[in-house]
Every structure is written in C-alpha cells, then in structure tokens.
Amino acid sequence: MHRLAVAGRVPDLARVVGHRLAAAWMRTSRFADVVTLAGATLTLGPAAEAHFDRARAFHSTGGPGRRWPASSRP
Numbered sequence: 001m002h003r004l005a006v007a008g009r010v011p012d013l014a015r016v017v018g019h020r021l022a023a024a025w026m027r028t029s030r031f032a033d034v035v036t037l038a039g040a041t042l043t044l045g046p047a048a049e050a051h052f053d054r055a056r057a058f059h060s061t062g063g064p065g066r067r068w069p070a071s072s073r074p
Contacts, residue, residue, distance in 0.1 A: 001013075001017050002014055002017045002018050002021055002037065002040070002041075003040075005017060005018075006040050006041070006043065006044060009044060010044075011041075011044035011045050011047070014040075014041050014044055014047075015041060015044075015047045015049055015050065018037050018038065018040070018041040018047075018049070018050060018053070019049040019050070019052075019053060021037060022034045022037055022038060022049075022050075022053035022056075022057075023053075025037070026053075026056060026057065026060070029060075031057040031058075031060050031061050032057075034053055034054070034056070034057040035054055035057045035058065037053070038050040038051070038053045038054035038057070039054065042054075
C-alpha cells in the first residue's frame with residue numbers, strides 16, 4: 001500500500017502507512033528497509049514521521065550520523 005501511495009503521489013497516506021510499517025519493521029530489526037521506506041516517503045515532501053523513523057533506524061545501526069568534533073565535545 002505504501003508503494004502505491006508513493007507512486008500515486010498521495011503524501012498523507014504514505015506518511016501514515018509508512019510510519020506504521022516502519023514501527024513493525026523496527027521491532028524485527030529491518031533497519032535498512034526502514035531507511036529505504038522513509039526515503040521514499042520523503043520524496044513526497046517533508047514528513048516528521050519519516051525523519052523520525054529514518055533517524056531511529058540509523059541510530060540502531062550506529063550510523064551513518066554526524067559526530068561531534070573532538071574539540072567541541074562537552
């Protein structure tokens with residue numbers, strides 16, 4: 001259903017379905033799939049849920065992320 005929402009350019013449906021699917025996939029450690037899913041959702045425009053899901057998947061795998069420079073760490 002998410003793929004159809006993206007193909008049909010229906011951002012509201014893609015956001016809702018994508019977020020629910022990402023939550024289920026996070027529970028089964030499908031982190032790379034969550035990143036791909038969130039990226040597809042974001043092609044339709046800004047979506048807080050998709051950014052959250054993608055960041056959560058990146059965090060679970062340890063990257064890729066921005067690191068603080070050694071000189072500016074608190």
